[in-house]
Amino acid sequence: MEQSFEHIGNHTILEWAESFLIDLKRTHDPQGCYIKTGFGLNWQIVKTKRGFKELEAQTLEDQYEETKKRVFIFY
Numbered sequence: 001m002e003q004s005f006e007h008i009g010n011h012t013i014l015e016w017a018e019s020f021l022i023d024l025k026r027t028h029d030p031q032g033c034y035i036k037t038g039f040g041l042n043w044q045i046v047k048t049k050r051g052f053k054e055l056e057a058q059t060l061e062d063q064y065e066e067t068k069k070r071v072f073i074f075y
Contacts, residue, residue: 008016027034033048064070 011019027045027047033050033052034045035048035052035054036043037046038044
């Protein structure tokens with residue numbers, strides 16, 4: 001969030017608007033699939049391939065309970 005304030009403070013409204021429009025045009029893909037990920041103000045839009053389906057929490061929970069070995073990876 002600090003980067004956002006720094007960017008806004010160091011650029012004019014016109015520069016900020018042009019940058020925003022360029023990013024918006026870059027994301028336009030009528031054939032693509034976009035999902036929102038994150039919580040609160042810390043979120044982003046992620047582009048996925050056509051036919052991508054989000055993993056449902058219940059499916060993940062069911063498979064987790066059935067397994068005997070688990071690996072946790074944190075980054």
